[in-house]
Amino acid sequence: MAFFKKLKDRMFQSSSKIEAGLDAIVEDGGVEEDVAAAQVIEAAASDAAEVEAQARAALDEQAAVVAQEEARIAEFEREVQAAERVEAQRQHAAELEDVARAEERDRLAADARRAEDAQQESEARKAELARQASVAAAEQAQRAEELRQAKAARSAEDARLEAERAEREKAAKPGLIGRLLGRGDAKTVVRRELDDDMLERLEELLISADMGVDTALRVTSNMAEGRFGKRLSTQEIKELLAAEITRIMEPVARPMPLYPTKPQVVLVVGVNGSGKTTTIGKLASQFQAAGKKVVIAAGDTFRAAAVEQLQVWGDRAGVPVLTAPEGSDPASLAFDAMEQAACDGADLLMIDTAGRLQNRADLMEELQKIVRVIRKKDPDAPHNTLLVLDATTGQNALSQVKTFQELADVTGLIMTKLDGTAKGGVLVALADKFGLPIHAIGVGEQIDDLAPFDPEDFAAALTGLDR
Numbered sequence: 001m002a003f004f005k006k007l008k009d010r011m012f013q014s015s016s017k018i019e020a021g022l023d024a025i026v027e028d029g030g031v032e033e034d035v036a037a038a039q040v041i042e043a044a045a046s047d048a049a050e051v052e053a054q055a056r057a058a059l060d061e062q063a064a065v066v067a068q069e070e071a072r073i074a075e076f077e078r079e080v081q082a083a084e085r086v087e088a089q090r091q092h093a094a095e096l097e098d099v100a101r102a103e104e105r106d107r108l109a110a111d112a113r114r115a116e117d118a119q120q121e122s123e124a125r126k127a128e129l130a131r132q133a134s135v136a137a138a139e140q141a142q143r144a145e146e147l148r149q150a151k152a153a154r155s156a157e158d159a160r161l162e163a164e165r166a167e168r169e170k171a172a173k174p175g176l177i178g179r180l181l182g183r184g185d186a187k188t189v190v191r192r193e194l195d196d197d198m199l200e201r202l203e204e205l206l207i208s209a210d211m212g213v214d215t216a217l218r219v220t221s222n223m224a225e226g227r228f229g230k231r232l233s234t235q236e237i238k239e240l241l242a243a244e245i246t247r248i249m250e251p252v253a254r255p256m257p258l259y260p261t262k263p264q265v266v267l268v269v270g271v272n273g274s275g276k277t278t279t280i281g282k283l284a285s286q287f288q289a290a291g292k293k294v295v296i297a298a299g300d301t302f303r304a305a306a307v308e309q310l311q312v313w314g315d316r317a318g319v320p321v322l323t324a325p326e327g328s329d330p331a332s333l334a335f336d337a338m339e340q341a342a343c344d345g346a347d348l349l350m351i352d353t354a355g356r357l358q359n360r361a362d363l364m365e366e367l368q369k370i371v372r373v374i375r376k377k378d379p380d381a382p383h384n385t386l387l388v389l390d391a392t393t394g395q396n397a398l399s400q401v402k403t404f405q406e407l408a409d410v411t412g413l414i415m416t417k418l419d420g421t422a423k424g425g426v427l428v429a430l431a432d433k434f435g436l437p438i439h440a441i442g443v444g445e446q447i448d449d450l451a452p453f454d455p456e457d458f459a460a461a462l463t464g465l466d467r
Ligand SMILES: Nc1nc2c(ncn2[C@@H]2O[C@H](COP(=O)(O)OP(=O)(O)OP(=O)(O)O)[C@@H](O)[C@H]2O)c(=O)[nH]1
Pocket: 270, 271, 272, 273, 274, 275, 276, 277, 278, 279, 300, 306, 309, 354, 355, 416, 417, 418, 419, 420, 441, 442, 443, 444, 445, 449
């Protein structure tokens, strides 16, 4: 089974709380839009744009004809002027040669007549061209009028379609119920304008999904940036939320680092019942399957039941579990375990610890003593201090991180029981607030129910986004 499907099916008990709330928010004040009508409006707009483009092209063509005619008129005018100049020269020559021979005079007179004829002809043509230019201008004016009328018709059509759409929206007010009852075959989508009220409702929804006030505010305001006033559907909101959550989670999604040191010491801390024992068993099984030699130390020596439980998990994973009598010193067990692990050539030593937060001073002393003792064997140990958190405790997980950071040098988190909550937003708050690596998530009680943390899958599962 693909990881995402398994995650979606198992990460949250029911559909996620955010997914369940989003529909209600969008429905409340949202408007059901007819996808087909939107397409008709788009088609009408595109037709009108095409008519306008055609009218523009015709006008451009007409303008080119007018320009050509004007050029021709200018050319004729130049010819007329040239003819006038010739005539003036001829007249001048006639005056100077008033004694010229009669034939010459006749010829000149004939020339003068021809010149006069040419001038008359050119004036006639000039008049004709001027007439043509005025006809072209009239045609241009008519085209402009036609374009104006086409635009007016398009605006009227737009207004009619908008009115029809408003009418339909009014008629389709109880959109969800209509769709639930299967009324009509029209494909519709409900969109709601992103305004202050909607943002506030989204914030409340995220807070109710354990995201915490600060993180919920940051997520919603980032999501709304540049989108205020836009109409959004549930699907679009899910996509935006998921993208924002992924952005926050990506930097912390890191598997537990493995070092060449032998044994690499992994101290596992967390309050009672958070899932330490189970997680150690699951991790041991995964490392063992990856070819690592693993040893477990049952450091919670105060509860015989806890030791027994760890032994069960050790058997399941095929990993030796080192124990000590009930009530004995966990630090001395840790020391023995270091020796044993080194002796066995183990790659990893995982040390379980008690999680009695009721007596903080005792717990701190106990954890510090374990660290002091194992450092006698390896000054760099523990190489990882994993804090195991229970997702069903919600915002409580935030205060646990703070407390355990004071008690021990926490290097990474594992969040268990994500399958047991419809919330899960606390993981986003943890990433946003502490930035500690999230190595894995627990999604069930079985040995293979520990998954690497994938931000995109998590964000999709949390928001109910189908990918
Ligand atoms: N549904 C679910 N249950 C889990 C998960 N991880 C642990 N559990 C259950 O949570 C309960 C407590 O888990 P443990 O592993 O015993 O927790 P612990 O922190 O070792 O508790 P102590 O031994 O009391 O310190 C057990 O019933 C587990 O089966 C998980 O990812 N999903």
